[in-house]
Amino acid sequence: MMEPVILHSDMNNFYATVECLDNPSLRGKPMAVAGDPDARHGIVLAKNYEAKSYGITTGDPLWMARQKCPDIIFTPPRYDRYIQFSQAAHEIYGEYTDQVESFGLDECWLDVTGSTHLFGEGKQIADEIRSRIKHELGLTASVGVSYNKIFAKLGSDLKKPDATTVISQNFKEEIWHLPADMLLYVGRATYAKLLKYGIRTIGDLACADISFLERLLGKNGLMLWAFANGLDHSPVSHSYSRRVIKTIGNSTTTPRDLINDTDIKIILYILSESVAERMRKEHFYCRSVQVTIRDNTLASYERQGRLSIPSCTSQAIFEKAFTLFRDNRPQNPVRSLGVRACNLMVSQYRQLSFMEDAVKDQKQEDLERAFDQIRQRYGHYSIQRGIMLMDTSLSHLDPIAEHTIYPESFLKSQI
Known part of the structure; x- marks a missing residue:
């Protein structure tokens, strides 16, 4: 071969x-x-x-x-x-x-x-x-x-x-003398942990006890040990390989610190609307929502909550995101926020229901799809929520879009 x-x-x-x-x-x-x-x-x-x-x-x-x-x-x-x-x-x-x-x-x-x-x-x-x-x-x-x-x-x-x-194949002579942080996925924090135990080079990492690395770094320890020993067998995906979207998110750093609920709501609505619009475009519903919070000391954390029913509406995403924020409010003013739709499912697998919550969500989805058409024809700011007019310096932010995407070939290699 x-x-x-x-x-x-x-x-x-x-x-x-x-x-x-x-x-x-x-x-x-x-x-x-x-x-x-x-x-x-x-x-x-x-x-x-x-x-x-x-x-x-x-x-x-x-x-x-x-x-x-x-x-x-x-x-x-x-x-x-x-x-x-x-x-x-x-x-x-x-x-x-x-x-x-x-x-x-x-x-x-x-x-x-x-x-x-x-x-x-x-x-x-x-x-x-x-x-x-x-x-x-x-x-x-x-x-x-x-x-x-x-x-x-x-x-x-x-x-x-x-x-x-x-x-x-003679990689031991060629690269084992190099610092371990030159290896892909050995970041600053991981390298600092390795240095504490005298693991300085790629060779040190390759020769380290694999069970110790697993205790120190979890599954990443096993992966890095394999990489250092030349045991990476992951395939290069094809150009036409189907890319599987796992999550859809948006985040933004605001031009000023957010100090009250109105500020927070404006930003969460911006992020939720962007996430929901992209979900509808990709024919997805999400089962849970994740919010990322960073305060003005740059301390950050994430919280996730499950929706009562799968949804692709900005209203459902916003309500869950704001609840997560309110229950995990930082002591300091907020510098940046992120909202992510998780546990995605494609629309054809969504179960129909006559329950009151499902009917309400379907009406909201129909309304927001109408908003999509208006904005596509006349521009994003042609239709806005009233709360956006309370601070236009915040409501006109351009959030950063994020997809967590895996090629189909990568997913198969992990099974």
Whole structure:
């Protein structure tokens, strides 16, 4: 059986490079793509190499970035433009394989096992893809080549920019000396736990007692031990693989702290309406609702509650979300809120009922579907709840949409 040949392509400093490509005056100067400080989204989202040389990192607050580099230039993100470049890169990937799995806009895994007889060995394909991205898109990419996804991802992280790195079956000599936090899914908190027990490198993790790791990190401990030992067998999903939506959510950081119930209700209605509208578009009903609360000290927590009947109405989602908030109100003012519809079911499996709650919810759903049609024709703000007029600075926020999505192939691999 042929050994798998997996690539991981990571376009270097993607957002910042696109901005410099579109605006040549930014080239050679320290710059960063950043959120809106007036909306309290003021952090560095991406930076170029000139900014990186000053020690600026992704996630830095803008005031900190400016302290490190007074001359840094900030630009707002343009996600539509980034999506265009991402799709163009996918067109290139698609010429080599139909097994392309996205990992964000700028990263992808490719399984080219079945393509090596056409295009050469993995490194040759990786070099060709890098060359095409550079000459056709004006961007650079680092590509990792290995026999599994985890090591391919690690390879793309090892040399930047514009490099190909191969991790072979002799991975013990090649990567076991590296810090354990270079391994995918070993985040800052996990690495801090490992360091307390002298587990510093990938090799230390691979040689650690597996039962100890399970006690320390739960199932993640078993997973990371397998990764460190090169035992990742997860497949690269096909480009056409059906993607299963598990939850639908929205969140927002507000321009000011929320201190009373009216403020909270406005934000929860915004989030609930957005979630419900997307659920109806995807033909889903939810059985439970989750609310995420973060106060102005950045302490955060989540609470979840079950609905009496499955629903796709903003009213049902709001009522449950507000009840969860009220029962778990933080002592400090609220900085951000999130609402998520969980335990989704598709509409054809929803059981019909003549119970009073079900009839009431169906009438509300019919009303909100009518709202959808009005907003689609005349704009979102053509019809609003009266409470939204009490503070237009809050009611005109644009929440961040979130889907928890798994490819069908991933779900099958977990069974």
